[in-house]
Amino acid sequence: MSLSYFQLSVPVYVRLLGNLSHLLDRAADYCSELQIDETVLLQSRLFPNMHPLLKQVQIATDQAKGSIGRLSGITPPKFDDGETSIAELRERIGAVLAYLETIPADALDDTAGKTITLPWMADHPMRGEFYLLNFALPNVYFHLTTTYNILRHNGVPLGKMDFIGEV
Numbered sequence: 001m002s003l004s005y006f007q008l009s010v011p012v013y014v015r016l017l018g019n020l021s022h023l024l025d026r027a028a029d030y031c032s033e034l035q036i037d038e039t040v041l042l043q044s045r046l047f048p049n050m051h052p053l054l055k056q057v058q059i060a061t062d063q064a065k066g067s068i069g070r071l072s073g074i075t076p077p078k079f080d081d082g083e084t085s086i087a088e089l090r091e092r093i094g095a096v097l098a099y100l101e102t103i104p105a106d107a108l109d110d111t112a113g114k115t116i117t118l119p120w121m122a123d124h125p126m127r128g129e130f131y132l133l134n135f136a137l138p139n140v141y142f143h144l145t146t147t148y149n150i151l152r153h154n155g156v157p158l159g160k161m162d163f164i165g166e167v
Contacts, residue, residue: 005071005108009132010100013064013140017100019165020060020144021093023151023158028086030156038086044150053150057089060143061096067136068100070116071128072107 031038042054051059058081065076076099083089114128126135148163161167 004105005111005129005132006103006105009068009071009108009137010103012137013068014097014100015165016140016144017061017064017093017097019163020057020147021090022165023144023148023156023162024057024086024090024093026158026162027151027156030151031086039084041151041154041156042084042086042089044154046146046150046153050146053147054083054089056143056147056150058083058092060140060147061092063136063139063143065096065099067132067140068103068108071111071114071132072103074103074107 027041028038030036031041043052045052058079062079068074069076077095079092079095083092111128111132114131115125116128116131117125145163148158152158
């Protein structure tokens with residue numbers, strides 16, 4: 001039995017974004033408990049030339065919805081990246097999850113044969129399968145992992161199961 005491109009992406013994104021929302025819940029609780037302005041966490045970064053937590057969440061959601069949109073042809077929601085709070089980031093995640101729920105299982109059947117050209121990588125078109133497996137999915141994992149690491153670095157009490165989610 002082989003897995004479909006839908007199975008390799010949409011349910012994975014749903015799980016990852018659910019876990020991301022959970023991480024943000026834990027961050028909000030931490031800020032509330034210690035009376036820390038959540039902006040401190042949202043603007044935190046691991047290194048000066050890296051994006052802050054706020055942007056990490058925005059990119060993770062953009063990669064998830066954007067990759068499915070490009071591969072399925074179903075227009076994803078657009079965001080203005082104006083979030084300034086954990087609650088607004090959670091709303092963004094919710095909007096992406098709602099979009100993913102609209103994707104039919106057969107919408108990605110022609111993924112392998114598609115050519116994906118990203119505006120910022122116009123000279124590097126990718127085959128659909130390569131794009132999904134070697135660009136889009138790793139990007140979502142990267143930005144989720146970086147979000148986790150920023151929160152851990154700032155003392156939010158998280159463990160591996162917060163990242164992985166319930167098994």
